[in-house]
Amino acid sequence: MKRILILAGMLMLSGCAALGKPELFVEPARIDPVSEAMLVLQQEPAPEYPIPVAVYAFRDQTGQYKPQANVSSFSTAVTQGATSMLVQTLLDSAWFDPVEREGLQNLLTERKIIRQRLGDQADAMGTLADARLLFEGGITAYDTDIETGGIGMEYYGIGASELYRKDQVTLYLRAVDVMTGKVLISVSSTKQIFSQELRAGFFRYVSLNRLAEAEGGYSTNEPVQLCVRQAMEAAVIAIIEKGMAKGYWSAG
Numbered sequence: 001m002k003r004i005l006i007l008a009g010m011l012m013l014s015g016c017a018a019l020g021k022p023e024l025f026v027e028p029a030r031i032d033p034v035s036e037a038m039l040v041l042q043q044e045p046a047p048e049y050p051i052p053v054a055v056y057a058f059r060d061q062t063g064q065y066k067p068q069a070n071v072s073s074f075s076t077a078v079t080q081g082a083t084s085m086l087v088q089t090l091l092d093s094a095w096f097d098p099v100e101r102e103g104l105q106n107l108l109t110e111r112k113i114i115r116q117r118l119g120d121q122a123d124a125m126g127t128l129a130d131a132r133l134l135f136e137g138g139i140t141a142y143d144t145d146i147e148t149g150g151i152g153m154e155y156y157g158i159g160a161s162e163l164y165r166k167d168q169v170t171l172y173l174r175a176v177d178v179m180t181g182k183v184l185i186s187v188s189s190t191k192q193i194f195s196q197e198l199r200a201g202f203f204r205y206v207s208l209n210r211l212a213e214a215e216g217g218y219s220t221n222e223p224v225q226l227c228v229r230q231a232m233e234a235a236v237i238a239i240i241e242k243g244m245a246k247g248y249w250s251a252g
Helices: 002-019 036-043 082-093 104-125 224-246
Strands: 051-054 096-099 133-155 158-177 183-207 210-221
Touching: 036 082, 036 224, 082 096, 082 133, 082 224, 133 183, 133 224, 158 224, 183 224
Parallel strands: 051 096, 051 133
Antiparallel strands: 133 158, 158 183, 183 210
């Protein structure tokens, strides 16, 4: 029996080593790096003058809450900060020059305060920059458990298993001509969200009244906001490419 316990312990240790050990420390905050898709786009020829664009809102249109088993949750399934993410993506692309519109009321209030302070010299402030294009759209779908599966084996109380699940997020993005109101380009993009769980365990009676049990493993989940960002970057790149194909703009 001792040999069985020793063998089980060795299998558990080797299994955990194969699964990988998560880092047990608090990571410091960091600035998110530019994604590989944006780096590739930045290396391509860009227009001499970026196109002025405005984004008023890019909202979660799914109305879906985060799924949790046997719990009533009011946490949304996708990020509510997609407008900020889209503005950042447009800046990173080097093709567009976003103007502030989400916090327009705050901007107008500050300009009003400055005008009151300047008095007769208020005309020196100049006018606000306008936009040639308006980006509209939103996150339209978040589908859970579009694919699930796994594999496992257990023998003589010693076992291991692997489970996975795929969710999917979908968004639409369109570019609108401010002068005419015409929708120039509209694209949709999807990104699958992958979750995985690996587990190894041991369960056995070593005597009539003694039970030995051990279990280890870990799970990994793709962050939903990063998947939304990747889908958004794919949509922006597609709009740039389709706009060039239709002759709406060209690289400098």
